[in-house]
Amino acid sequence: MHTLSTVGGGFVAGLFETAQRLGVERSALLRAAGLAQDTPQEGQARWPVGDVVALFEAAQRLTGRRDIGLEFAAQVRPGTFQVLGYALMTCRTLGEALALVPHYRRLVFDIGYSEMRMSEQGAHAVLEWHVLQPQLSYSPVLAEALIASWFAFGRWMAGVPLPLRQVTFQHAAAGAGEAFSQFFGCPVAFGQHTNALVFERSLLAMPLVQADETLHLAMREQARAAMEKAFGSTDVAQQVRAALIPLMPKCEATLAHVARALGVPARSLQRRLAEANTSFGQILDAVRKDLAKVYLRDASLSMLDVALLLGYAEQSSFTRAFRQWLGQSPLQWRREKVLQSLRK
Known part of the structure; x- marks a missing residue:
């Protein structure tokens, strides 16, 4: 606190x-x-x-x-x-x-x-x-x-x-x-x-260019998690989500780094996540998926920029993960969203 x-x-x-x-x-x-x-x-x-x-x-x-x-x-x-x-x-x-x-x-x-x-x-x-x-x-x-x-x-x-x-x-x-x-x-x-x-x-x-109800709800959840991490929370999954966001661009999105940021032993954090019926890998994957859709809407960010912001050492790793999440490449997804915004 x-x-x-x-x-x-x-x-x-x-x-x-x-x-x-x-x-x-x-x-x-x-x-x-x-x-x-x-x-x-x-x-x-x-x-x-x-x-x-x-x-x-x-x-x-x-x-x-x-x-x-x-x-x-x-x-x-x-x-x-x-x-x-x-x-x-x-x-x-x-x-x-x-x-x-x-x-x-x-x-x-x-x-x-x-x-x-x-x-x-x-x-x-x-x-x-x-x-x-x-x-x-x-x-x-x-x-x-x-x-x-x-x-x-x-x-x-x-x-x-x-x-x-x-x-x-x-x-x-x-x-x-x-x-x-x-x-x-x-x-x-x-x-x-x-x-x-x-x-x-x-x-x-005035309508906003990047308006998206589904994504907005996800980002509000991220904001709530960040608030809880910064100013107090007992929800370990939300604490991990909030801790991951600043660590990913530094390629430090690991259990050890998150545990250090939260001030707890890595094994203790792993055990608490298991008790909450989740895992570090599941949370990391969900955070990356949510933020990928946010970053891709920012035209000033290249595909490599997005990959690095999400903590991937290579763009190809990000592309593979994105295909697993949404069944298409990040570039295809971005182009579809641009076309949708133009039709509005």
């Missing part, structure tokens, strides 16, 4: 990638933020909020980019928000996705530090972000990164531009105002009472 407010590792990984793209290596960013080089410890998937604030502010200083929050947001994809991102992208509409966020947002930003508030005001909808912990200083760059991330990911899920009425920030402007207006495509006001996106309420009915 976490006693401190924390941030999911996928969100922080996105910052490291952004900084590296701008010429700042992970080690340099950690030093500038005053953090240890091995932070977080191996196997730790979450970062204290205070450390994340320090990393964003250090990245802004080292890169000299006042608009680094926008640069970060421009690259967000489902993995930035961990399994919650995949649950959101398979919703039917933008409104449905926004309604889902409060249930699982803790996977990205733990409760206690901040909260998201959604309201409807006449013909407009307002999505706000509020900092709740006064002992953690308000960070303008983090506020900008979050607000911009919501907008960028919503646009990515919809597959079309999402016109905004206005964007507001609590902090004062400090240059780069034109970059913000260009990014959001609307007036951006600083020094306001809230951090918010304001848009037409009709956009809530």
Whole structure:
């Protein structure tokens, strides 16, 4: 159980990638933020909020980019928000996705530090972000990164531009105002009472490109499992499912690595799974099958990318497994889903 407010590792990984793209290596960013080089410890998937604030502010200083929050947001994809991102992208509409966020947002930003508030005001909808912990200083760059991330990911899920009425920030402007207006495509006001996106309420009915009811249910189950692993669960099968997701891209989807992540002996974990009438192999196969269908819907991922994300050392191994699951190759399955989306 976490006693401190924390941030999911996928969100922080996105910052490291952004900084590296701008010429700042992970080690340099950690030093500038005053953090240890091995932070977080191996196997730790979450970062204290205070450390994340320090990393964003250090990245802004080292890169000299006042608009680094926008640069970060421009690259967000489902993995930035961990399994919650995949649950959101398979919703039917933008409104449905926004309604889902409060249930699982803790996977990205733990409760206690901040909260998201959604309201409807006449013909407009307002999505706000509020900092709740006064002992953690308000960070303008983090506020900008979050607000911009919501907008960028919503646009990515919809597959079309999402016109905004206005964007507001609590902090004062400090240059780069034109970059913000260009990014959001609307007036951006600083020094306001809230951090918010304001848009037409009709956009809530916007259909999402990757909508899939069956897959959505699977991803919600994955999100629930991840919540239980991060914040407490007695369901050993769900604990294993949640532990496997970050281990697979590192080719560490083994019983030994999962047991280490859960802090139990491998034999004990194996015994508990048997008592639950399942096995490590069955769970791994089910997780790979579910996530394969999610990853294949992301056109930016090659077949090799998908294979590696699922923990396969070779693409051919993934292809064989996929044929056993669904009776066709991953490429055939992807093409069929693309055609189905075009017919909608």
